[in-house]
Amino acid sequence: MTELLSTAGELYALPRVQDAPRVVVMTMGALHEGHATLIRTARERAGTAGQVVVTVFVNPLQFGANEDLDRYPRTLDADLEIAAAAGADAVFAPAADEVYPGGAPQVRISAGPMGTLLEGATRPGHFDGMLTVVAKLLHLTRPDAALFGQKDAQQLALIRRMVTDLNFPVEVVGVPTVREADGLALSSRNRYLSDPERRTALALSRALAAGRDRLAAQAALRERAEAGAILFGTMDSWVIWN
Template sequence: MKIIKTISELRAYLGNFKRPAFVPTMGNLHAGHLALVRQAKPLGDVLVVSIFVNRLQFLPHEDFDTYPRTWQADCQALEQAGCDVVFAPSEQELYPEPQGFKVHPPAELADILEGHFRPGFFVGVSTVVMKLFACVQPRVAVFGQKDYQQLMVIKRMAQQFALPIEVLGGPTLRAEDGLALSSRNNYLSAPERAEAVHLSQALQHMAQALRDGVTDVAQLEQQAMAGLTARGWQPDYLVVRRRHDLQTPKAAELADLLTHQGLVVLAAARLGSTRLIDNLEV
């Protein structure tokens, strides 16, 4: 496995290949990341994984400085998973001057849900991914479906800019009790970790209610929020949305959307000081 820290060296090395596959990460890798690496491995003639904690997608009060950085463990895990190249640029390398040019995704997609509670988040994500795409020039890139809205934003960005990149989603990996794997799970205390499973359970209950014929989406969402709040959570949202545009479905279209697997339930909630997100397609 080769470790590359500059854009020029990366481009020179990748000039020997025709179909790079790419998995962008912020490091602190867990089994979910490694599943994406293994998914991407057979899709190209060289596999590049980036490790870069992107300051642009953190709000001033968020955990950029304390975000876990586990370089040695990450490299060891990536080598075992079949990674060919780790691209690990410094901030100075990727942003040698203030990033004045930025990618602004459409408000109807990026200013709702995560974008509402984390203003500017998807500008930061879209900008760094576009820049990493320019560095790696992959033919296929794999992102985790746990970040459902992010995956949709990146897919739309690649489509609208006519990028020659196939953007694929990788299934959410879960612990045995159902908790979605996440780097931020490391922040949870033991009691919080035991409680955390209730986020995925809330989504499962919402999904089952929809399958059972519930059509009052607003009431379903309110009940789910109240249930988590009663357990000591601080939920940002638990919502039912159409998969194709993340907008709220109308009661009249619920049956058709269920028949054609066109719904997704999404959640974000804070447990103690840790904010967790999850989703479940219905």
């Protein structure tokens, strides 16, 4: 039975088995198969005696002006079903004033120089808000390990850096990206895409696949060339010897 928790007090009261790990999966809800894979992986790491906690919280700090905070999909009932089926013991779905009592926090985590590159260059402050809520949720859930998808590569790198720099006692684990049949990475926001936008979005995964295949072909050619050089070198030595 997956418990639904909405306050820090309920979370703190959640019983833990001594010496058994607690593994957390942080989400903003609208769960899909990518999240389910994270939860199943967490279940495997926690084992039968351990505990898997899934957080569902749409974090206002990481949404900039004119972004989709108000229309971000909120599907808690469906999320509970997916989390339960994947093996979660508890879902922590707090309100904003539970996470940020008294309003937006005055003290926040800074992403530093890493947060100004790539996605951070076009979404100023996004990664500061993301790290702030991850830090708070790590304090609230107190896990031994936290799992994050590799799809959000910059986010994962920043979380690892924060955990290292600030000495969080938690293992950060990256889980491979889950893709749809056409190669598009699973994302809660994909439901916004029109058919033309979806075709455009596929260009990235197809370019990555083409680059991977090209590197593999080059490596195979190089191996064949090196094998041929060794063979001819051996034949020359045999002729000289005889």
